[in-house]
Amino acid sequence: MRTRHDRVWPTHRPSRRNRSGISLIQMLVAITSLAIISTIGVRMIGNLLLVERQGVNHVTKLSSLARLSRQFREDTHVAQDCLTLQAPDTGNVRLTFSKAHTVVYQRNDRGIIRTERNADQIVHRDVFRMTAASLTCEPATDSAAIATLVIRLQRPDARVSEEFRIDAQLGRDLIESKNASALDLKENKPTGNGSS
Secondary structure (H helix, E strand, C coil): CCCCCCCCCCCCCCCHHHCCCCCHHHHHHHHHHHHHHHHHHHHHHHHHHHHHHHHHHHHHHHHHHHHHHHHHHHHHHHCCEEEECCCCCCCEEEEECCCCEEEEEEEECCEEEEEEEECCEEEEEEEECCCEEEEEEECCCCCCCEEEEEEEEECCCCCCEEEEEEEEECCHHHHHHHHHHHHHHHHHCCCCCCCC
């Protein structure tokens, strides 16, 4: 007979190796390593987004410069005059096609705006997205007749500005059309050799 002081001891006691679960130290190590990995991942994603944004801005600036260069050359080839309207830091350049037909390149906070006017009515307006520090037109010399559009772009991360120069022959299309009409007149002119 058993008394209440008699204890029954189990015959098989589980060993430490067979216990399931993790200790507090193992859990802290796992949480710390996950926190380190997630911090590194967030910083890498932030850096990648910054690089992507800078790349998009650079491509936008280059495509706007290419469009602006092409448009300025087309305008200059048919223009009679090119001048900077006010101080160079205001960024107003005017090309004159005829007395009433002009194109103005103007710098503002949105970029460089090209406005074509004919008799005080706006015919066409383009926006070239770039932050220009200044915009000037160097007048053509008599011998070369080259108009130069100087664009100074301010970098957002530095105090240094980049300078781009777009050269175009002033009135080139007008000269070519005059030469073509002169050639037509020479070809249609009758010769005086007397044969008929």
